[in-house]
Amino acid sequence: MPRRIKSKHQHVASLEAELLRRVRAHGGLSRVQLARDLKLAPSTAGIYVDRLVRAGFLIETENTGRETAGRPPTSLVPNPDGGRFIGVDFEARNLMATVVDFSQKPLRQVHKTLRPTDSAAQILAKIEEAIDEMTARDSRPVLGIGVGVPGAIDPVTNVAVHYDFIKGWSDVPLGARLGARFGVPVFLENNIRSMALAELWFGAGRGLRNFVCIGIRSGIAAGVVVNGHLLHGAQHRAGEIGHWVCPVPPELADGTPPRRNSEWRWQAGARLEQVASLSAIEAAAQRGLERKQETALADVKGEPTIDDVLAAAHNGDSFALSLVRAVGRVHGWVAHQVNELFNPEKIIFAGPLADLGDLFLAPVRETARELGDAGRDLAIVNSKLGQYNGAVGAAALALHQWKPKR
Amino acid sequence: MPRRIKSKHQHVASLEAELLRRVRAHGGLSRVQLARDLKLAPSTAGIYVDRLVRAGFLIETENTGRETAGRPPTSLVPNPDGGRFIGVDFEARNLMATVVDFSQKPLRQVHKTLRPTDSAAQILAKIEEAIDEMTARDSRPVLGIGVGVPGAIDPVTNVAVHYDFIKGWSDVPLGARLGARFGVPVFLENNIRSMALAELWFGAGRGLRNFVCIGIRSGIAAGVVVNGHLLHGAQHRAGEIGHWVCPVPPELADGTPPRRNSEWRWQAGARLEQVASLSAIEAAAQRGLERKQETALADVKGEPTIDDVLAAAHNGDSFALSLVRAVGRVHGWVAHQVNELFNPEKIIFAGPLADLGDLFLAPVRETARELGDAGRDLAIVNSKLGQYNGAVGAAALALHQWKPKR
DNA sequence: GGGTATTATTTTGAAATCGAAATTACTGTC
DNA sequence: GACAGTAATTTCGATTTCAAAATAATACCC
Numbered sequence: 001m002p003r004r005i006k007s008k009h010q011h012v013a014s015l016e017a018e019l020l021r022r023v024r025a026h027g028g029l030s031r032v033q034l035a036r037d038l039k040l041a042p043s044t045a046g047i048y049v050d051r052l053v054r055a056g057f058l059i060e061t062e063n064t065g066r067e068t069a070g071r072p073p074t075s076l077v078p079n080p081d082g083g084r085f086i087g088v089d090f091e092a093r094n095l096m097a098t099v100v101d102f103s104q105k106p107l108r109q110v111h112k113t114l115r116p117t118d119s120a121a122q123i124l125a126k127i128e129e130a131i132d133e134m135t136a137r138d139s140r141p142v143l144g145i146g147v148g149v150p151g152a153i154d155p156v157t158n159v160a161v162h163y164d165f166i167k168g169w170s171d172v173p174l175g176a177r178l179g180a181r182f183g184v185p186v187f188l189e190n191n192i193r194s195m196a197l198a199e200l201w202f203g204a205g206r207g208l209r210n211f212v213c214i215g216i217r218s219g220i221a222a223g224v225v226v227n228g229h230l231l232h233g234a235q236h237r238a239g240e241i242g243h244w245v246c247p248v249p250p251e252l253a254d255g256t257p258p259r260r261n262s263e264w265r266w267q268a269g270a271r272l273e274q275v276a277s278l279s280a281i282e283a284a285a286q287r288g289l290e291r292k293q294e295t296a297l298a299d300v301k302g303e304p305t306i307d308d309v310l311a312a313a314h315n316g317d318s319f320a321l322s323l324v325r326a327v328g329r330v331h332g333w334v335a336h337q338v339n340e341l342f343n344p345e346k347i348i349f350a351g352p353l354a355d356l357g358d359l360f361l362a363p364v365r366e367t368a369r370e371l372g373d374a375g376r377d378l379a380i381v382n383s384k385l386g387q388y389n390g391a392v393g394a395a396a397l398a399l400h401q402w403k404p405k406r
Numbered sequence: 407m408p409r410r411i412k413s414k415h416q417h418v419a420s421l422e423a424e425l426l427r428r429v430r431a432h433g434g435l436s437r438v439q440l441a442r443d444l445k446l447a448p449s450t451a452g453i454y455v456d457r458l459v460r461a462g463f464l465i466e467t468e469n470t471g472r473e474t475a476g477r478p479p480t481s482l483v484p485n486p487d488g489g490r491f492i493g494v495d496f497e498a499r500n501l502m503a504t505v506v507d508f509s510q511k512p513l514r515q516v517h518k519t520l521r522p523t524d525s526a527a528q529i530l531a532k533i534e535e536a537i538d539e540m541t542a543r544d545s546r547p548v549l550g551i552g553v554g555v556p557g558a559i560d561p562v563t564n565v566a567v568h569y570d571f572i573k574g575w576s577d578v579p580l581g582a583r584l585g586a587r588f589g590v591p592v593f594l595e596n597n598i599r600s601m602a603l604a605e606l607w608f609g610a611g612r613g614l615r616n617f618v619c620i621g622i623r624s625g626i627a628a629g630v631v632v633n634g635h636l637l638h639g640a641q642h643r644a645g646e647i648g649h650w651v652c653p654v655p656p657e658l659a660d661g662t663p664p665r666r667n668s669e670w671r672w673q674a675g676a677r678l679e680q681v682a683s684l685s686a687i688e689a690a691a692q693r694g695l696e697r698k699q700e701t702a703l704a705d706v707k708g709e710p711t712i713d714d715v716l717a718a719a720h721n722g723d724s725f726a727l728s729l730v731r732a733v734g735r736v737h738g739w740v741a742h743q744v745n746e747l748f749n750p751e752k753i754i755f756a757g758p759l760a761d762l763g764d765l766f767l768a769p770v771r772e773t774a775r776e777l778g779d780a781g782r783d784l785a786i787v788n789s790k791l792g793q794y795n796g797a798v799g800a801a802a803l804a805l806h807q808w809k810p811k812r
Numbered sequence: 813g814g815g816t817a818t819t820a821t822t823t824t825g826a827a828a829t830c831g832a833a834a835t836t837a838c839t840g841t842c
Numbered sequence: 843g844a845c846a847g848t849a850a851t852t853t854c855g856a857t858t859t860c861a862a863a864a865t866a867a868t869a870c871c872c
Binding site: 436437438448449452474475476477478479480 | 817818819820821822823824
Binding site: 209210222224226227229231232233234235236237238239240241243244245247333336337338340341342343344345371372377 | 615616628630632633635637638639640641642643644645646647648649650651653739742743744746747748749750751777778783
């Protein structure tokens with residue numbers, strides 16, 4: 001007569017889920033290592049592992065040749081055929097989806113382009129379409145769906161509350177809708193937070209207890225991990241640093257070059273999102289062209305897109321580079337402020353800008369270091385997880401919440 | 407053969423301690439209420455309560471007349487004679503100490519003035535002196551000491567790591583020293599964080615899970631409560647918003663009145679601590695006098711102290727008021743930034759400035775609201791706990807960590 | 813004044829988890 | 843190739859905590 005409504009690890013979905021999580025995060029652990037990791041008695045870990053092996057979710061692997069004395073450990077790995085999970089991540093312009101196996105390995109991914117004019121209904125349809133495409137011709141069961149949603153969400157009711165950049169996007173019952181359509185549990189999370197989860201579980205944040213992930217796309221937001229847990233805030237609105245009131249480097253204010261790196265301006269009400277996001281860069285590039293600025297971007301037909309600007313910067317175009325550097329300095333200021341307030345071990349930048357690497361990160365680091373000597377202990381890096389970062393994080397969200405039925 | 411090395415509530419000192427905490431925070435709870443609060447089975451709560459009653463730490467009180475049906479609950483209150491705890495809180499200029507009984511009621515308090523020239527050794531001596539004064543002629547045992555320390559601390563080794571405003575204050579083994587002298591456990595915490603604890607346990611933060619406490623004294627720092635727990639950061643350096651790079655209102659930059667409320671300036675590297683702390687106000691007042699500014703402060707002999715400025719503002723002196731308002735606007739900006747990042751339920755300002763009430767809070771609120779419409783859900787208030795806020799919090803720190811010996 | 817509804821607490825037996833003591837499966841050594 | 847050394851796992855009670863049922867103490871209604 002199993003009961004298990006509460007457990008010692010109350011803050012945790014269940015001990016089984018926690019064990020699976022550890023095994024996935026750090027494949028090939030032994031019972032004893034798991035016990036140590038989760039602070040369980042070895043006997044307890046043994047009981048649960050056996051249960052999961054018998055249920056077919058874990059596999060005992062061959063103990064490969066070892067050198068040390070003592071009884072060799074039996075390594076445990078997740079059974080890839082334990083089930084599949086789906087992750088979706090989107091914002092104003094792009095929708096990424098992925099399906100992962102039980103060991104968290106991506107099996108397939110799908111990208112769809114969204115238009116700013118797409119309505120909430122159209123976006124919902126595209127989400128369902130993407131999921132259908134990925135699960136077609138594969139009969140293994142889907143166990144859960146995770147969705148990284150832009151803007152505010154309510155993780156209790158699984159409703160997407162609001163997002164500025166999609167019209168009509170408010171109080172969308174995403175959880176109920178997808179749950180009804182696919183018949184599996186659906187988990188919602190704000191998409192920068194699901195990126196942070198991806199970093200925590202298999203990215204630059206692995207093993208860290210305190211870090212901040214800053215996503216720069218149409219908007220700018222931060223996913224904060226405190227003590228190994230996501231920060232949500234009172235109304236699940238934490239991390240909206242896009243609304244921060246920030247200083248503006250001259251290049252971004254009126255296009256004049258700065259006299260010193262530290263020469264910035266203050267504009268009443270300048271928001272980070274309007275100063276240092278991808279759309280802000282596009283706008284600044286366009287202003288530059290109108291000013292007859294000498295740049296390779298002048299050859300682009302139509303208004304230059306963010307991809308044009310980043311490509312130009314990559315090719316050494318000095319105007320494009322000056323924009324990237326100016327935005328980098330702003331984010332250096334952001335990193336400084338975030339560091340002083342949170343004292344994280346690491347700040348991880350994600351998005352196309354961060355994908356430029358040191359071209360973007362150098363001015364960020366330089367400025368952060370200039371502003372605060374406390375930055376010594378702080379690593380500023382970019383996300384290495386690539387475009388599907390958020391989608392994989394969303395899949396992991398579902399994966400990690402899921403627990404075997406009894 | 408009691409053992410109890412681990413318990414279900416692993417993140418918690420012990421169940422006994424947790425129960426005492428709840429009873430102290432919300433006197434007169436019944437066994438059932440405690441069970442609900444701590445998510446225990448009623449039977450479990452009963453076992454522990456009985457144990458604490460038998461050990462003399464809790465007292466069952468008369469069930470006062472009630473109106474509702476059903477068996478009346480037996481209320482439990484802490485036994486005031488269970489033992490005493492000491493709390494100390496200091497920064498560059500003041501040292502406050504208090505001794506509280508087992509139910510957390512302050513029995514006695516002591517204030518000492520520190521001079522900026524005091525060395526670390528002199529301050530240590532004053533701490534011991536304050537404790538001696540309070541415990542003289544009272545034989546009830548002291549069970550623990552909590553200290554709110556300015557600057558960085560290491561809560562594991564109980565060493566005060568560093569503080570800018572006291573010379574020679576680095577790596578002071580405060581815990582070991584006081585422990586040896588008084589023979590009881592000593593707990594260290596950064597003093598803004600111990601203020602935040604005081605607010606959490608019996609101030610404006612009671613019952614909240616997410617709030618930020620901003621202390622404005624010689625420096626400026628924030629104590630952040632996330633999910634009911636203090637935020638420490640990777641190196642226990644979280645909350646140092648005094649190092650934030652911030653905009654500067656004209657009044658504080660060069661004394662000219664602003665054309666609009668939103669007209670601020672950006673000075674390369676202006677730190678919040680140099681712009682909007684008590685010492686910054688003194689400096690700005692002094693600059694005003696040198697400019698022959700018309701103000702009641704001109705009558706003060708010597709350089710005006712912060713008390714002079716605050717008193718003048720209180721009496722309606724327009725120059726002093728303009729300083730307070732300008733500083734208020736800066737903290738409005740701070741509140742906005744903090745709100746967007748953390749999404750707390752409340753921001754609590756502490757310190758002499760906040761004690762002015764709406765004189766200070768009105769410009770804070772106004773600016774925060776101007777900058778962010780998200781501020782609708784956010785309450786901005788001042789601390790009502792008074793001068794001994796930090797000391798009481800420090801005492802509570804010791805009180806809450808303490809648990810009955812078995 | 814006795815029944816009934818209602819809520820608090822205690823009793824009871826079971827599940828989860830533990831710590832310590834076997835037991836197992838190796839490596840290395842003579 | 844027996845034997846000591848070592849580390850992983852299992853076995854075996856013991857302890858903590860639970861859930862559900864039983865009991866206690868009241869208010870309310872007739």
